[in-house]
Amino acid sequence: MTNCISHSGEEGRLQRLQHAFGLPRQIAIESSTRYASLALSAGGKILRYIPLDRQSRPAATITVALAELLVQAREQSEEPIRVVAVTDGPGSFTGLRVGVTTAKTLAYALGCKLVAVDSLACMVSILFVANPDAKAVTVALNAYRGQLFIATWTRDQWQITNDCTGDFSTQSRVVDEADWIAIVQSSSSGHVLGAEPSIATKFDPGRVVEVVPTAIEVALLGDVIARHGIFVTPMELLPRYLRESAAEEKQKQK
Numbered sequence: 001m002t003n004c005i006s007h008s009g010e011e012g013r014l015q016r017l018q019h020a021f022g023l024p025r026q027i028a029i030e031s032s033t034r035y036a037s038l039a040l041s042a043g044g045k046i047l048r049y050i051p052l053d054r055q056s057r058p059a060a061t062i063t064v065a066l067a068e069l070l071v072q073a074r075e076q077s078e079e080p081i082r083v084v085a086v087t088d089g090p091g092s093f094t095g096l097r098v099g100v101t102t103a104k105t106l107a108y109a110l111g112c113k114l115v116a117v118d119s120l121a122c123m124v125s126i127l128f129v130a131n132p133d134a135k136a137v138t139v140a141l142n143a144y145r146g147q148l149f150i151a152t153w154t155r156d157q158w159q160i161t162n163d164c165t166g167d168f169s170t171q172s173r174v175v176d177e178a179d180w181i182a183i184v185q186s187s188s189s190g191h192v193l194g195a196e197p198s199i200a201t202k203f204d205p206g207r208v209v210e211v212v213p214t215a216i217e218v219a220l221l222g223d224v225i226a227r228h229g230i231f232v233t234p235m236e237l238l239p240r241y242l243r244e245s246a247a248e249e250k251q252k253q254k
Contacts, residue, residue, distance in 0.1 A: 023042070086117065090240060114234060119213045124194075134192040148199065162224055173242065195208050
């Protein structure tokens with residue numbers, strides 16, 4: 001059994017309330033890729049999942065879908081939304097800005113808490129659930145310009161983080177395509193590999209599973225993070241790009 005340091009003060013009070021009365025109502029936002037989505041959850045269960053139109057930019061569709069989700073939330077229960085969870089990165093620069101801005105605005109409007117969720121951790125969660133015998137998982141998102149956002153987790157690391165810390169962002173990093181190819185080529189049978197479709201089909205598709213983060217995993221990991229009392233204020237919440245944009249790189253070269 002994993003040994004954990006117990007929480008105290010406000011964090012401990014939140015944990016006791018959640019264990020006693022169930023996890024809070026939550027809206028989850030995922031927009032780190034073009035497969036953006038929203039979800040409504042309560043008590044650790046997904047009540048509604050809305051994938052956004054992949055042919056449109058999240059900025060053009062997220063407001064309408066969010067309004068629909070809020071209407072349903074009010075119709076189902078008078079219990080207020082207590083938490084807004086959002087992927088803060090890594091991923092698409094534009095998509096992350098849209099998701100983070102939406103989450104901050106919603107948290108201000110509803111007066112609720114904010115939780116930041118790592119987009120790669122969402123993908124890892126999917127693969128660990130789908131592959132119960134997997135000893136390790138590595139996932140990748142396209143960072144463009146010959147680079148990838150990747151994260152590698154062993155099952156033991158994942159369980160310790162779930163039970164003890166709630167910080168699922170520790171393994172996410174930027175690598176060159178050559179590093180990803182080396183990971184794929186050297187992976188063992190107990191090491192599951194996953195990537196968004198454009199990466200999965202480009203590099204050894206027979207060994208790499210197609211997977212993208214969704215608001216479902218944002219909600220489920222958001223519950224875990226909230227249980228550990230890890231919240232950010234709207235002022236603190238910023239996209240985690242993990243690298244500079246093309247414009248910033250060009251500016252430095254001048």
